[in-house]
Amino acid sequence: MAGKSESETTRLDDAARAGWLYYVVGDTQDEIARKLGVSRQSAQRLVSLAVSEQLIKFRLDHPIARCMELAQMIRAQFDLRMCEIVPSDPAAPFSIAGIAQAGAAEMERVLRSDESKIIAFGTGRALRACVEQLRPMECPQHTAVSLLGNMMLDGSATAYNVIIRFAERINCRHFPMPLPPLARTAHERELFQQQEPVKNILEIAEKADVTFVGIGEIGEAAPMLVDGFITHDEIRALTAAGAVGEITSWVYDKNGELIRGLTNDRVTSAPLHADPDHLRCGIAAGRQKVKAIRAAMKGRLINGLITNEATAEQLLK
Amino acid sequence: MAGKSESETTRLDDAARAGWLYYVVGDTQDEIARKLGVSRQSAQRLVSLAVSEQLIKFRLDHPIARCMELAQMIRAQFDLRMCEIVPSDPAAPFSIAGIAQAGAAEMERVLRSDESKIIAFGTGRALRACVEQLRPMECPQHTAVSLLGNMMLDGSATAYNVIIRFAERINCRHFPMPLPPLARTAHERELFQQQEPVKNILEIAEKADVTFVGIGEIGEAAPMLVDGFITHDEIRALTAAGAVGEITSWVYDKNGELIRGLTNDRVTSAPLHADPDHLRCGIAAGRQKVKAIRAAMKGRLINGLITNEATAEQLLK
DNA sequence: TTGTATAATGAGCAAATACTCACCAAATGC
DNA sequence: GCATTTGGTGAGTATTTGCTCATTATACAA
Numbered sequence: 001m002a003g004k005s006e007s008e009t010t011r012l013d014d015a016a017r018a019g020w021l022y023y024v025v026g027d028t029q030d031e032i033a034r035k036l037g038v039s040r041q042s043a044q045r046l047v048s049l050a051v052s053e054q055l056i057k058f059r060l061d062h063p064i065a066r067c068m069e070l071a072q073m074i075r076a077q078f079d080l081r082m083c084e085i086v087p088s089d090p091a092a093p094f095s096i097a098g099i100a101q102a103g104a105a106e107m108e109r110v111l112r113s114d115e116s117k118i119i120a121f122g123t124g125r126a127l128r129a130c131v132e133q134l135r136p137m138e139c140p141q142h143t144a145v146s147l148l149g150n151m152m153l154d155g156s157a158t159a160y161n162v163i164i165r166f167a168e169r170i171n172c173r174h175f176p177m178p179l180p181p182l183a184r185t186a187h188e189r190e191l192f193q194q195q196e197p198v199k200n201i202l203e204i205a206e207k208a209d210v211t212f213v214g215i216g217e218i219g220e221a222a223p224m225l226v227d228g229f230i231t232h233d234e235i236r237a238l239t240a241a242g243a244v245g246e247i248t249s250w251v252y253d254k255n256g257e258l259i260r261g262l263t264n265d266r267v268t269s270a271p272l273h274a275d276p277d278h279l280r281c282g283i284a285a286g287r288q289k290v291k292a293i294r295a296a297m298k299g300r301l302i303n304g305l306i307t308n309e310a311t312a313e314q315l316l317k
Numbered sequence: 318m319a320g321k322s323e324s325e326t327t328r329l330d331d332a333a334r335a336g337w338l339y340y341v342v343g344d345t346q347d348e349i350a351r352k353l354g355v356s357r358q359s360a361q362r363l364v365s366l367a368v369s370e371q372l373i374k375f376r377l378d379h380p381i382a383r384c385m386e387l388a389q390m391i392r393a394q395f396d397l398r399m400c401e402i403v404p405s406d407p408a409a410p411f412s413i414a415g416i417a418q419a420g421a422a423e424m425e426r427v428l429r430s431d432e433s434k435i436i437a438f439g440t441g442r443a444l445r446a447c448v449e450q451l452r453p454m455e456c457p458q459h460t461a462v463s464l465l466g467n468m469m470l471d472g473s474a475t476a477y478n479v480i481i482r483f484a485e486r487i488n489c490r491h492f493p494m495p496l497p498p499l500a501r502t503a504h505e506r507e508l509f510q511q512q513e514p515v516k517n518i519l520e521i522a523e524k525a526d527v528t529f530v531g532i533g534e535i536g537e538a539a540p541m542l543v544d545g546f547i548t549h550d551e552i553r554a555l556t557a558a559g560a561v562g563e564i565t566s567w568v569y570d571k572n573g574e575l576i577r578g579l580t581n582d583r584v585t586s587a588p589l590h591a592d593p594d595h596l597r598c599g600i601a602a603g604r605q606k607v608k609a610i611r612a613a614m615k616g617r618l619i620n621g622l623i624t625n626e627a628t629a630e631q632l633l634k
Numbered sequence: 635t636t637g638t639a640t641a642a643t644g645a646g647c648a649a650a651t652a653c654t655c656a657c658c659a660a661a662t663g664c
Numbered sequence: 665g666c667a668t669t670t671g672g673t674g675a676g677t678a679t680t681t682g683c684t685c686a687t688t689a690t691a692c693a694a
Binding site: 016025057059061062066087089101 | 330333338341348352370372378382422429
């Protein structure tokens with residue numbers, strides 16, 4: 001096992017080297033092969049490994065006119081603090097490709113501050129992808145806190161572990177929340193929230209300087225349903241009550257107002273604010289999320305947005 | 318003017334889009350051409366424009382990133398054929414840990430050649446550690462030759478027997494030098510060097526395709542002193558004469574020029590060259606060796622270097 | 635308008651890259 | 665200890681990319 005991990009790391013080292021030579025230096029794979037003393041095919045494999053293992057990251061650093069324009073319009077219409085639009089792939093206009101790089105760039109902007117910041121996180125696929133794109137940096141001055149529990153009801157950890165990965169990357173103090181996002185009953189929620197550590201975490205979350213959240217739609221493909229936190233029946237009840245979206249498990253209607261009762265009675269996540277002084281950045285894209293995103297902006301549940309071109313076009317309709 | 322800048326920006330926009338599709342999405346240039354409605358050649362031009370205009374940034378996200386950067390800088394500054402930097406252990410930044418693996422990898426790169434090569438060796442702790450890391454391989458096509466004697470003055474063998482161990486590992490013809498590295502007098506050196514076998518070995522060393530040497534500092538902890546080849550008085554005389562380092566017992570000053578007289582009059586080792594066509598790779602690390610390494614590069618006594626991150630940082634200061 | 639300079643284009647080809655397959659070696663499991 | 669799986673390798677080949685060159689479009693001055 002030591003041997004395996006040893007050979008594994010040197011292989012990744014070589015891949016990193018190859019990736020560096022290929023993309024940064026601009027060598028051909030033949031040259032890389034010679035420099036590394038391997039066959040050309042192996043050099044090719046190393047380069048492609050560097051890409052597939054994300055040892056090499058690509059980032060677009062150019063304001064594309066159409067995207068800027070859309071961002072400007074959305075920022076004005078929904079009175080946002082920030083709005084970032086990434087180009088869409090014409091073949092798959094609603095895919096979340098590219099969002100991750102933009103999200104990471106925004107996070108790095110915050111992290112670069114020397115002042116100590118409290119950064120709060122929701123969860124979800126998009127957010128996780130952003131964190132994967134972060135460049136490792138030493139930021140012990142900051143604190144990361146989770147807005148919602150990362151446990152399944154059986155105590156196992158959830159799939160999209162955003163906060164721990166984030167803290168690992170930047171090496172900061174972090175507070176994951178050791179709860180399921182939904183309690184079984186309103187009463188159980190009270191019990192959870194009376195635990196000292198949980199109270200402490202919620203207090204920290206309250207003071208967050210910046211918040212990054214994913215946005216979930218409500219429907220047959222809702223993340224909450226897919227991840228097994230709620231049932232089909234509950235989705236139907238929520239839909240009937242006018243629910244269109246969800247942020248950190250708090251379900252809201254088309255005006256961004258929280259649904260009263262139903263699953264919201266059991267949500268253990270930190271409360272949502274509409275505090276205009278701090279950035280609450282939603283990160284989401286997709287045709288089926290348009291309503292949820294628009295509602296979140298209307299209700300000022302978020303005051304910042306990172307999405308893509310195609311989603312942005314829909315939001316303005 | 319406005320028109321020009323207008324068309325210019327849309328061209329760069331397209332380039333950004335193309336670069337994004339190519340690197341982030343992973344499309345082929347044919348697909349990009351279709352999506353953007355241009356010819357394949359134009360798509361290619363847009364992608365290459367995105368790279369040359371730095372619209373797309375590449376970043377290596379791996380612990381060795383810093384090492385590659387340092388290697389690049391050292392290679393440029395000292396005009397080296399190769400430079401390999403291994404990560405430092407933050408707990409012991411100047412330890413030679415890791416150097417051995419890198420050195421072995423470099424040696425294996427040479428050994429993998431099918432052509433018959435003559436490989437020359439100095440001696441020392443770092444070099445010995447490298448050889449220990451070599452994986453056994455059958456390389457009867459190569460020849461190993463020692464650049465300096467491996468005898469104590471009393472005829473016993475020295476501690477760091479690099480060449481025999483090397484030859485054992487790869488099973489090749491080898492020529493250790495049955496002499497002490499320093500004769501007692503200049504006259505004795507002449508006598509040694511007139512011996513037929515010694516002459517032969519020196520001739521082979523002269524033709525070496527690749528050379529690996531350790532680098533010794535001059536001072537109270539100098540390897541030559543510790544190993545008992547020279548005295549404290551001689552070290553003091555050398556230091557007074559400006560000596561900062563030593564390669565295969567040849568002592569040189571801060572510009573990498575050999576010290577005239579003193580111990581150099583009695584050195585039996587093969588002469589040092591500054592031949593740019595063959596790799597002469599120095600393998601060394603440590604705070605106390607920084608001056609010696611830098612001088613060796615300045616004087617082109619070596620044109621390749623394997624060291625570690627912390628030492629590399631110092632070399633650039 | 636016309637000539638001229640500049641830049642963009644597409645075709646064709648050479649080079650570089652990616653993929654598949656058959657094979658081998660080390661690790662894993664029975 | 666032996667079969668099996670896994671992961672890596674080189675050869676061969678298909679695909680993709682980059683380059684050159686002749687041609688065409690565009691801008692601008694006379």
